[in-house]
Amino acid sequence: MSDTNSTNALNAAETLLLRLVRAGDADGWRQLVNRYEQRLFAFALGRLDQSATAQDLVQETFIGFLQSMNRFQGNASLESFLFRILRRRIVDHYRSRGQHHVVHACEIGDEPVHLNLENVPSKDTTASQHVHNEEQIDAHQNALSVAIGSVTNELRESHKFRDLKIAEGLFYAGLRNQKLAELISIAPNEVAVVKHRLLQRLNDQVCCVLGPVNAASERIETDLITAWEVHRPSCPKRSTLRRYTLGILPPPWQDFVSFHVETLGCRYCLANLTELKSVPTPNRRDDRLFQSTIGFLKPTLD
Known part of the structure; x- marks a missing residue:
């Protein structure tokens, strides 16, 4: 579960x-x-x-x-x-x-990356073009959502919490490789390797749905932070946060939740913790x- x-x-x-x-x-x-x-x-x-x-x-x-x-x-x-x-x-x-x-x-982070999945059309865009563009954006968001869910679920189920930390540090908090490496106490090139592997897996899964023409890897990298925040796949459930406050999670989970709420400072989970406490x-x-x-x-x- x-x-x-x-x-x-x-x-x-x-x-x-x-x-x-x-x-x-x-x-x-x-x-x-x-x-x-x-x-x-x-x-x-x-x-x-x-x-x-x-x-x-x-x-x-x-x-x-x-x-x-x-x-x-x-x-x-x-x-x-x-x-x-x-x-x-x-x-x-x-x-x-x-x-x-x-x-x-998140409370921690570099300069914000402003990513807008609801692209504003130019003044020259016709109504039919606008509808077509919105359909493409919706299709891409849905495919990316499924891909994010699949990848993060695989990381959780296999207890690859280091990779999950890297994923949310990059795509949720928007940290640069060097900063994230310092927080996790690993080499920056290790972050780069995991990032490349994650992006490739996400791109492959989106391509399976949309095809290679509509799923450019740079589009995925651009949309990831916004999509991650919309769906929050790495945010612990409230029941997990409650167990975290009691210190009764299994050690790997306790360490991950600590990274999520105390190191990255996820403001949504901190708000939940404030209510729970x-x-x-x-x-x-x-x-x-x-x-x-x-x-x-x-x-x-x-």
Whole structure:
């Protein structure tokens, strides 16, 4: 059984919640808000200087989710989708104040690599060309998602945690070979060799789906960081994070999760850990966020 996220569709609990919310079920919406509110707030609070602002942006995130729910295809987890909306709200918040702010997935990293899978067409692009381009981008994303899931699953199942560290250091945190080699205490050429092997395997798998013409290796390397962040295949499950906090994971897994959350500083997992470590109190949650967003809940067609 995997201890990390899957790049595939929603899990059973998320599928049920989404079905209820799409049907306009108020109790389903309350469950979704309660499930994700605290980890989203922990993420926002780490990027902002005021608790009230963080609360406002989390509220906007849930409203944004309801407004964009029809566009959610279920090819990533609900948590990842909500985090992506929240990141955009944080960036927009700073932009409205005349500040440029980049929200990295990890606390460690070199200069950010801005990768956009939703390419903006030129002004000369016709409607039919735009649709064709979007279809190509969607096909490439889907093929790359399957390839990432296959490769990371193979690394986990074979307990090749060094290679998995290299993969997420390169394609998730965006580290350069030299920096990553120092963190893992290996030679930079070892990182380069593993990187070349991983890219080749990913390219081969994408080519199997799209063919060699549509799956250039440079396109894969360009899209990997964004695709990795969308699907987060190396992020530990919450149950794994809980066992990590108790120190009861098998040593190889304990070491990998430590690298993921403490060395790379995955902000999504740190937000989950903040929620998990918080001392539970009776009636800790209140209905303010639910009540402020329920008016936006409308039944939708699948």
